[in-house]
Amino acid sequence: MTVLAVDTGLLWQVVWVSLLAGIGISALFSLVILGGARAGDARRAGRDGAALAYAAFALLAFVAFGLGVALGVQAML
Amino acid sequence: MGDFVLWIVVGTALAFDFTNGFHDTANAVATSISTRALSPRLAVTMAAILNFAGAFISLEVAATIASGIVDAELVTPSIVFAGLVGAIAWNLATWYWGLPSSSSHALIGGVVGSAFVAEGGRAVFGSGVVDKVVVPALVAPLLAFVAGGIAILVAYRIVGRQRPGPVARGFRLGQVLSASLLALSHGTNDAQKTMGIIFLALVANGSLGAGADVPSWVVVSAAAAIAIGTYVGGWRIIRTMGSRIIKMDPAQGFAAQGVGAAVIMAASHVGFPLSTTHVISGAIMGTGAAKRVSAVRWGVAGNIVTAWVLTLPAAAAVGGLTYAVVALFGTEELGPIAVSAALLTALGVALGRRLIAGRTLTAEG
Numbered sequence: 001m002t003v004l005a006v007d008t009g010l011l012w013q014v015v016w017v018s019l020l021a022g023i024g025i026s027a028l029f030s031l032v033i034l035g036g037a038r039a040g041d042a043r044r045a046g047r048d049g050a051a052l053a054y055a056a057f058a059l060l061a062f063v064a065f066g067l068g069v070a071l072g073v074q075a076m077l
Numbered sequence: 078m079g080d081f082v083l084w085i086v087v088g089t090a091l092a093f094d095f096t097n098g099f100h101d102t103a104n105a106v107a108t109s110i111s112t113r114a115l116s117p118r119l120a121v122t123m124a125a126i127l128n129f130a131g132a133f134i135s136l137e138v139a140a141t142i143a144s145g146i147v148d149a150e151l152v153t154p155s156i157v158f159a160g161l162v163g164a165i166a167w168n169l170a171t172w173y174w175g176l177p178s179s180s181s182h183a184l185i186g187g188v189v190g191s192a193f194v195a196e197g198g199r200a201v202f203g204s205g206v207v208d209k210v211v212v213p214a215l216v217a218p219l220l221a222f223v224a225g226g227i228a229i230l231v232a233y234r235i236v237g238r239q240r241p242g243p244v245a246r247g248f249r250l251g252q253v254l255s256a257s258l259l260a261l262s263h264g265t266n267d268a269q270k271t272m273g274i275i276f277l278a279l280v281a282n283g284s285l286g287a288g289a290d291v292p293s294w295v296v297v298s299a300a301a302a303i304a305i306g307t308y309v310g311g312w313r314i315i316r317t318m319g320s321r322i323i324k325m326d327p328a329q330g331f332a333a334q335g336v337g338a339a340v341i342m343a344a345s346h347v348g349f350p351l352s353t354t355h356v357i358s359g360a361i362m363g364t365g366a367a368k369r370v371s372a373v374r375w376g377v378a379g380n381i382v383t384a385w386v387l388t389l390p391a392a393a394a395v396g397g398l399t400y401a402v403v404a405l406f407g408t409e410e411l412g413p414i415a416v417s418a419a420l421l422t423a424l425g426v427a428l429g430r431r432l433i434a435g436r437t438l439t440a441e442g
Contacts, residue, residue, distance in 0.1 A: 013347050026231060029251050029335065030328075
């Protein structure tokens with residue numbers, strides 16, 4: 001549907017993609033920090049198993065974050 | 078068009094590109110400097126390098142600036158020249174007052190004003206102005222405001238119970254990445270506008286065919302001009318965006334930049350033209366307001382929004398006035414030469430007065 005010269009379908013797509021990508025990228029990086037911080041705390045407390053699990057969680061979140069960034073850069077090209 | 082006038086248009090386009098770089102440095106680096114994720118000099122150096130690199134990534138949108146907004150058949154080199162002068166004047170005025178505003182809208186405004194004075198209303202497409210300027214100017218800051226607000230609430234929710242030290246360090250590290258993405262996308266999008274303007278001037282001069290590739294020297298000079306402008310750094314605007322809208326913590330800085338980069342990339346992906354300045358400013362306000370509404374200095378925010386509203390008409394007025402002065406000289410040759418000589422003389426006088434007063438002229442003022 002076009003109102004005046006504006007394609008409202010395109011506009012709606014920009015809105016939802018932006019919200020999803022913007023909030024998603026911040027949430028994923030926050031999870032990286034959460035995993036890293038908890039891994040550090042667990043390591044200091046001598047809980048090596050938990051430290052390893054949290055580090056793996058942080059790594060997983062970072063990979064997802066990196067994929068999101070790569071997708072964004074690809075979209076820009 | 079004679080070669081001398083062609084080079085005047087090329088030089089003016091590169092001067093606009095330079096002001097675009099230093100005016101928009103703040104978009105990529107202001108939040109990183111404010112939260113001390115990067116030192117000021119390192120931040121602008123990194124942004125300059127990535128702006129330069131970004132200019133080589135894509136040439137997809139070169140020559141599309143102002144298309145669909147003014148009738149390309151009626152545009153002459155004098156109209157482009159006057160439009161560029163209007164855009165440069167508005168960029169310098171908003172830099173002087175430390176107000177972030179859209180360089181793209183200034184360029185469009187300048188060309189619309191000069192085309193209107195030259196050819197009347199038939200040269201300007203109203204629907205194009207609504208489609209490419211008015212609607213994006215309303216959507217970009219609101220969208221970024223909402224996304225920034227939600228993003229920071231989600232981030233606080235996730236890391237809220239962790240020790241502040243590692244969290245702040247983590248977000249500062251993230252800001253280096255998000256600032257890099259913003260600088261790269263700025264170089265990709267904005268340097269192409271200058272390439273497009275120079276390309277059009279070369280085609281109008283008969284130096285190139287309309288279907289030719291953008292010459293390498295155009296790409297390199299546009300990339301260099303925007304990178305040098307970025308390196309000089311518009312410190313007045315960096316101060317406004319980094320610390321005068323909100324006093325931000327590293328999480329807010331990352332959320333604002335991350336949301337900004339995501340919104341710009343999403344908009345680029347679907348081909349919707351959004352201003353980087355509007356997006357980043359809106360995201361900064363959103364991350365501040367989500368924490369506490371009174372955390373945003375609404376007076377400063379109001380001044381910024383006023384500058385956004387005035388960008389198109391003010392640049393159009395200067396562009397139109399410049400074209401009127403150019404037209405006074407009666408020919409396509411003499412007009413741009415006389416006006417550019419007068420502007421260069423005024424610039425020389427201003428520089429001379431600064432030097433005599435013992436002050437260097439920098440982007441810091």
